[in-house]
Amino acid sequence: MSLDVLPRRAAARRGHRPALSTFVLGLSGLVLLAAAEEVVSRSGLVSTQYLPPASVILARLGELLTNAPFLADLGATAGSAVLGLVIAVPVGLVVGLVLGLVPAAHTATRIVVDLLRPVPAVAIVPLLVLVTGTGRASVVITIVSATVWPVLLNTIHGVRDVDGVALQTARLYGARLPRRLAEIVLPSAAPVIAAGVRVSIGLALVIAVAAELLIGTDSGVGAYLLAATQGGSHTDYAFAAVCAAGLLGLVVNWAARALERRFLPWSEGEPR
Structure with missing residues (x-):
């Protein structure tokens, strides 16, 4: 050896x-x-009616994880979260790249971004219900409006923090914008962008459940919670449903970190 x-x-x-x-x-x-x-x-x-023991919640969680109708609800919520992320991440990435690379665009939109960023996504739910109804479209739009910001802002900051000397040197050697993006900007900004994507992934599930509760959808974890808490007789199942959604979020977060370690090994030093 x-x-x-x-x-x-x-x-x-x-x-x-x-x-x-x-x-x-x-x-x-x-x-x-x-x-x-x-x-x-x-x-x-x-009262155990409002705060069931953890042992009871754990038992109910086991029941729900083998219950086909609840798994369908969990899948509906997860599907909405995924669809929202599929829309929000590319939009946040592209717009963030433009605003990060073009100083004039960043300056022109700074007030708009600062004005819209603090608005809670759920605040637009009543308007969405009026326009699109109580279907999945309203849930997905709410998710997009919340999850686009971490990706957008992290992309802007990541791009603006790229070494200016490296970019200037690449320009002097005739490297065009696509090459500078592929070889300098994106590799340098990728850890910061990935951190924003992780935040958006966790936020997507939270917003999905909240939107389902507010909109009153006919499926999803939010719909299950509404049904379970009516009359206060099934709060143990409601707590178990929340735990199930939390477990799903935990698994997705672990998967996202594993993918980041696999494809962005140089980001290991970034804060998590």
Whole structure:
């Protein structure tokens, strides 16, 4: 065996340990939260009708994850979130590139961006219901209006932070804009853009459920929550549905990070 294999194996083991310890710490925090909720619920401080014990919620979660109608609702919410992201991410990326690369465009639109960015996406729901009705279109538009901003703003900042000397040198050597974008701008800005995409992914599920609740759709996790909380008799299933949506978001976030590590290995130093 070559001796240089040993340092590589030791480094690999060291790389796995932080990830394992992070997972264990995160899991322990979740267990402590569930235990505290169980104690509060069982103590009688809050009625179990409104705050079911964590053990009951976990049992209901197991039921829901094997229940075809609920899985269909979860799929409807996830589908809306994915469709919204498919629209929002390219729009945010393209517009962000333009505003980041063209100073005049950035200056001309700064007031508009600062004016629209703080507006909550759910604030436009009543108008959307009037225009498009209570169908999936209203949910998707609400998701797009919320998730486009992290991608747009991170793209602008990522592009504007690209090394100006590198860009000027590329221009002097005759590199055209497409080449400068492909070889300098996008690789440099990619970690910041990816961080914006991750934020949008997490936001998409939250906005999807909130929009379903406000719009009153006939399917989705939001529709399930409305049905489960009517009369206050099935709050345990409502909490379980929220946990199921959270699990879906957690899995999607892990997948997004894995893809980022695979295709953007130079972004490992970026904050997460």
